[in-house]
Amino acid sequence: MQGIFSGTITNWSELGGANKAIVLVVREAGSGTAGAFDELVMKGIRITPNALRQGQQRGHSPGGER
Numbered sequence: 001m002q003g004i005f006s007g008t009i010t011n012w013s014e015l016g017g018a019n020k021a022i023v024l025v026v027r028e029a030g031s032g033t034a035g036a037f038d039e040l041v042m043k044g045i046r047i048t049p050n051a052l053r054q055g056q057q058r059g060h061s062p063g064g065e066r
Contacts, residue, residue, distance in 0.1 A: 001041050002042060002043070004024070005026075005042060005047050006042075006045050006047065006048055007048030007050055009022065010022055023052070024048065024050070024051035025051065025054055026047060026051045026052070026053060026054065028053055
């Protein structure tokens, strides 16, 4: 999870999946969910600035295609 959300892992093929870009959608920074995710999962590692904030993801499919 840290590799995906930090931007180190960017394609599902790196995890044994299809050769498709990973499209990250994250909660707004001030939400309780985002805070818990940062604390429990990311443990101080920054989420990539390429991640879309919830509500910005319109037009993307799960595989990253438009």
